[in-house]
Amino acid sequence: MVMVTFTVMSSITGGYDSDKENSAGNEVECRKLRVDVGDAEDGFPCADVMDDTNKDSKEGLVYAIPWRPFYSVYCRAHVHFERDEKRPWTPEEYEVIRKFFEKHGPKWELSADSLGKHGHHAKDTLRRIKLANTNRGHWSQEEYQNLFDLANLDFSMKALEEKKSKNGMLQDNICWTVISDKMQSRDFVSCCIKWYKNLVSPMVAEGIWVDADDYRMLDALSSLDVCCMEYVDWDNLIEHRILMVSDFFYPNFGGVENHIYYLSQCLLKLGHKVVVLTHACGNRSGVRYMTGGLKVYYIPWRPFFMQNTLPTFYGTFPIIRTILLREKISLVHGHQAFSTLCHEALMHARTMGYKVVFTDHSLYGFADVGSIHMNKVLQFTLADVTRAICVSHTSKENTVLRSGLPPEKVFVIPNAVDTAMFKPAQERLGHNEIVIVVISRLVYRKGADLLVEVIPEVCRLYPNVHFIVGGDGPKRVRLEEMREKHSLQDRVEMLGAVPHASVRSVLISGHIFLNSSLTEAFCIAILEAASCGLLTVSTRVGGVPEVLPDDMIVLAEPDPSDMVQAIKKAISILPKIDPQIMHDRMKRLYNWNDVAKRTEIVYNRALKCSDQSLLERLSRYLSCGAWAGKLFCMVMIIDFLLWRLLELWQPAKDIEEVPDVVLACDQDRVKVEGFQWKSEYEMPTNMSNPDS
Numbered sequence: 001m002v003m004v005t006f007t008v009m010s011s012i013t014g015g016y017d018s019d020k021e022n023s024a025g026n027e028v029e030c031r032k033l034r035v036d037v038g039d040a041e042d043g044f045p046c047a048d049v050m051d052d053t054n055k056d057s058k059e060g061l062v063y064a065i066p067w068r069p070f071y072s073v074y075c076r077a078h079v080h081f082e083r084d085e086k087r088p089w090t091p092e093e094y095e096v097i098r099k100f101f102e103k104h105g106p107k108w109e110l111s112a113d114s115l116g117k118h119g120h121h122a123k124d125t126l127r128r129i130k131l132a133n134t135n136r137g138h139w140s141q142e143e144y145q146n147l148f149d150l151a152n153l154d155f156s157m158k159a160l161e162e163k164k165s166k167n168g169m170l171q172d173n174i175c176w177t178v179i180s181d182k183m184q185s186r187d188f189v190s191c192c193i194k195w196y197k198n199l200v201s202p203m204v205a206e207g208i209w210v211d212a213d214d215y216r217m218l219d220a221l222s223s224l225d226v227c228c229m230e231y232v233d234w235d236n237l238i239e240h241r242i243l244m245v246s247d248f249f250y251p252n253f254g255g256v257e258n259h260i261y262y263l264s265q266c267l268l269k270l271g272h273k274v275v276v277l278t279h280a281c282g283n284r285s286g287v288r289y290m291t292g293g294l295k296v297y298y299i300p301w302r303p304f305f306m307q308n309t310l311p312t313f314y315g316t317f318p319i320i321r322t323i324l325l326r327e328k329i330s331l332v333h334g335h336q337a338f339s340t341l342c343h344e345a346l347m348h349a350r351t352m353g354y355k356v357v358f359t360d361h362s363l364y365g366f367a368d369v370g371s372i373h374m375n376k377v378l379q380f381t382l383a384d385v386t387r388a389i390c391v392s393h394t395s396k397e398n399t400v401l402r403s404g405l406p407p408e409k410v411f412v413i414p415n416a417v418d419t420a421m422f423k424p425a426q427e428r429l430g431h432n433e434i435v436i437v438v439i440s441r442l443v444y445r446k447g448a449d450l451l452v453e454v455i456p457e458v459c460r461l462y463p464n465v466h467f468i469v470g471g472d473g474p475k476r477v478r479l480e481e482m483r484e485k486h487s488l489q490d491r492v493e494m495l496g497a498v499p500h501a502s503v504r505s506v507l508i509s510g511h512i513f514l515n516s517s518l519t520e521a522f523c524i525a526i527l528e529a530a531s532c533g534l535l536t537v538s539t540r541v542g543g544v545p546e547v548l549p550d551d552m553i554v555l556a557e558p559d560p561s562d563m564v565q566a567i568k569k570a571i572s573i574l575p576k577i578d579p580q581i582m583h584d585r586m587k588r589l590y591n592w593n594d595v596a597k598r599t600e601i602v603y604n605r606a607l608k609c610s611d612q613s614l615l616e617r618l619s620r621y622l623s624c625g626a627w628a629g630k631l632f633c634m635v636m637i638i639d640f641l642l643w644r645l646l647e648l649w650q651p652a653k654d655i656e657e658v659p660d661v662v663l664a665c666d667q668d669r670v671k672v673e674g675f676q677w678k679s680e681y682e683m684p685t686n687m688s689n690p691d692s
Helices: 019-037 055-064 070-081 091-104 108-115 119-129 141-158 176-183 188-199 202-206 211-222 255-269 317-326 340-351 369-382 393-403 448-461 476-485 500-507 524-531 560-576 579-589 592-607 614-622 628-649
Strands: 241-245 273-279 286-290 294-299 303-305 331-335 355-360 387-390 410-412 434-439 465-470 492-496 512-515 535-539 553-556 669-672 675-678
Touching: 141 176, 141 188, 141 211, 176 188, 241 255, 241 340, 255 273, 255 294, 255 331, 255 524, 255 592, 273 317, 273 340, 317 340, 317 628, 331 340, 331 592, 340 355, 340 369, 340 628, 355 369, 355 393, 355 592, 369 393, 369 628, 387 393, 387 592, 393 410, 434 500, 434 560, 448 465, 448 476, 448 560, 465 500, 476 492, 500 524, 512 524, 512 560, 524 535, 524 579, 535 560, 553 560, 614 628
Parallel strands: 241 273, 241 331, 273 294, 286 675, 331 355, 355 387, 387 410, 434 465, 434 512, 465 492, 512 535, 535 553
Antiparallel strands: 286 294, 669 675
């Protein structure tokens, strides 16, 4: 005699509304069933209870648990009493289930009766054993393609069907079990996770589109009264196709690199197509994909000076033309006046008739030889630019004066900060020891010489002040000498180069952030420090006064004595600073989504500009100077002739266009469009580990 008990799950509820009895029901249901059903014999407990013809047993179950619907109790009884947990599945039973499924299909009740199991257990067992040789680890290119094809086949078949699941349990109504059976190499759970984690588009992930909508849209278009599908302007289904161009991009780190990456990610979320073009770096060459499906072309040009490629004027034209045509680009966006690749790409794009936008991230002077040369190059590039963007009003003034660009063509859009990454420390630091943090490139432009004079004076005035200096550069030697000269080894910590992933951990260890730059268009480092809750002391140069409100920053002239006084003031008001309140204010002030929307407005205005002939464009270059204007015209005429030659050598219709497929893989290696890419180089969405 074996006593069989089970607990009816609380999720199976009937029409009983009493909260009190419902809450106590789970505790007494097992006892009531045991009393009513009694003991079981012969290994199959309560066979009479589960006999559909046994009326008395049915009435007994209803009497035992009156607050549950009979059908619920009856089904649960089948599942639990037929479990037979004491006897595990045998290999012979596995073989019986396999053969039965091959012959009869998913008729689980029939197969279960012969084994003394419930149909649910037979189904789960077959699902567990039929893919015994599933692959593990990285997905191959063939597996990616099979999953992509099978999922889209399922979408096309069910797009116009009513969704069977009303409660959302079947997302997109995809039958992952059938797809897993077809693939024969991955279980249905792996297929589902891989699709939604790696292959789904950003619009679907954001919830503003579903994959089945593609086929519904195609079905609707096919019903239009047109003679063929070519009458549909498919290119305009994606509003903008943007090519971001600069020599400054990951894996190198800096303000321009961060700006391009975050702006591109937010534009992708807005539904635009974004492609980045930069030079090769190390072993990174060809096409790579980053988070969100951001596509990056690392063309095989190597940097020769300060991350810039060698100026060739026309050497990059063939590959830039190919990328523009392959990706069906509608607008080219160049970044940074010091980028050679940016200037060449904008020149070639205007020759081909594309609209171009330029963003200036730096300030330049007017007197030294380097600035004069750079200003003339900028004047050449911006003479035919469609629209320009500056990161501050000071930067706009500087750009307009240097290039002669009409002010109405220049827009001011500031940088932003990823506040999700730069958060304050969970516990506030004490004020017994005050830590001042410096993170910047140790070069003349960043005011490294000012630090050499400021740090010893502050340490003399405040014995409880310590400095943490992060960064590297040619001026690091002077700081090391200063530390040795004044015996400040225990109060000035030199970290060297700090990876971007570690910047927050350095910032949250301090109270004050010190910026000693001699020129800045817009300092993103100040935003990152403020987002981490640090009070900022900075030189009053360039666009820095525009960055933060007065109560979040203390400004000083780029003079050692004035900076020491500013640090004194910052230390005095430090107890009034609440890092969390400062962080919350930064979240409201600076947001990359807002930057992307404002940039989108600039794109819209640029694309509305009328096209101009070569003669009209040449007239702009002639106004750049008596000799420079003629030289610029000659350069553009040669560029135009080279473009016509390329059109004869390789017509645009012979260049294969890339389909608009967005991939976002994270831990696998596949080949896409003929180029190998490795996802270990991609950037995480929150940029918490950019070296991964």
